[in-house]
Amino acid sequence: MSQGFWKSIKKPIIGLSPMDGVTDAAFRLIVAKYGNPSISFTEFTSVEAIKYGAIKALKAFKYSNMERPVIAQIYGKTLDAFYNATLIACEMGFDGIDINMGCPSKGVAGNGAGAALIKEPEFAKKIIRTCIKASKDWSEGQNIDQNDIHPDIKAFLDKLNLDFPRKLIPISVKTRIGFDTIITEEWISNLLETKPAAISIHGRTLKQMYSGEANWEEIKKAAKIIKQTETLVLGNGDIKNLTDAKSKIEYAGTDGALIGRASFGNPWVFNGKNATLAEKLIVALEQSKAHSELLGEPFDPIKKHLCWYCKDFDGAKETRMELMQSKNFEEVQTILKNKISQKS
Template identity: 35%
Template sequence: MSSFWNDIKKPILALAPMEDVTDTSFRELVARISDPQCLHILFTEFTAVDGMNHPVGKERVSERLIVSESERKILAEKGIKLVAQIWGNKPEVFHKVACEITEEYDFDGIDLNMGCPVKNVVKQGSCSALIDQPTLAQEIILATKEATHLPVSVKTRTGIRQHDTDRWISQVLETKPAAITLHGRIQKQQSDGLADWNEIAKGARLRDELAPEIPFLGNGDVLSYQQACDYTKEYGLDGVMIGRGIFHNPWFFNPEERAYSKEEKLQQLILHTRLFERNWSGKRNFNILKRFYKIYTSGFPGASKMRAELMNANGYDEVYQLVGAHVDCSVYN
């Protein structure tokens, strides 16, 4: 069945789901500064179906699915799709939670995390552990598809202890997901070493043979928009998903690569802080923002000193006072 995945002009470009990164605040910031012709899909943070199914834990876990009104407005204006990513290991729970997400939220799709390599998650038999449990993985995909009219995609890796691309991707393709994103590392690598794009290409060739209608994206070590476009062509893909590359350049999703001024970077720092404060004050730890401040405080005189001061900040007001000496903070009030 065709879905929005099939309607996007290639190359399809997406920002990967990332823990404590792709919340509604950061997604909105990226959407605001991106060319809608270069950014097509955003994803939520990883959301545990067991948590969503827990009478007590649901309230906290469901924070990962929050979409602010301002983000929703930007996405609608730019035509950017938003997909909820979920993980777990019980088909019946996936079915139940997929029904709830479809009925209670307004997402454009659901993505199944079959690639997270974190050891305690894998020990539970979830995410990349499913690569060695293909029957269970297929049951999860089919149960989720049965529960919703939304397109159900899969993000995964090439193997656990070694590349197993042929066997694994063939088994995923049997379930006819709406799209597949393949990260070019095995679970054992975590984030170490380099992604193997030849393995990603191998998965795409299987797709060509078995289910050519299914969009196939690659993921791993892509650091620029041009590189994403080049890799799409070179490896015979439909597009690329960007992960840590966004930390090198939050303006990643723009065709023009240029140096951004101190003022532009600090304005985005303030915007991000305002959005985070508006969405999460009293709910999430302020210190989460500090990993982002490193993005905006580089490449200009005095950047390292400002970065060090921001790392010692204890709250939003300290940030506004510090950065306000260099750029007008009131624009984002």
């Protein structure tokens, strides 16, 4: 097993959880700058989409060096596609690669990927072993040209002129405590047979989706088993702030935790700073600019972020409505600069 950066990372590890439609390159950059989490994950990317040449899927793999260690998250159900996606993520210079075995959505789990893999423990292990092998092969010089990688993806990578040093990139897994019933110990023991570098565990079953409370008692049980190995364990679910993260980590005995929804409009959640309204509006504007520069069109995905920053002040609702009507960075700039001058 390669532990890579996980081996020397400072504990407790408090990371930005992967969130599709949220943890894009612009948000991760802002979180890295204002919150400085221990690690960040990209949104998940379909290995099959990469296999079929969807360049759009690689948009999720954009990152800035400030985010390091930065981990590419992938999902799917096809072994050769996992192999190729791992090679590509290694080639793109990621510090780690994470396999999603926790997504409950119909489009993912309904299709046999994500949390559906909890029902396929043998196949889940094959996926992890495939990714570990791809990382090893890449570290030993395996070239993406030698593989059956879609020509559009090859052309895209060629243009980037990548030349990262060959080394073993660690493979981790993010999962849940069960499919329809809680099977934490059985499932985690199964995953540990493949010796992943880390396991992040969200304390809910697939069936629970996001309802009820995350079960940190089960995370504690998982941590007890994982701590007997070299694999690191991160707990996840319902963390509200930095103090809450530290107390949950201590309660469950994990190496750290991942924070998801509490980071919405609050990149400072990782360092506990209480940002003023003016600071929030300035950062909203900065993220909007980063979105235009790094991600370009479509512009709409930034709007939910802007609304998350614009809360709890007189006229917040009207500001959010104005932002929802905006079409580009320039329009957002006019709206927010006006508010910033009123509120500072």
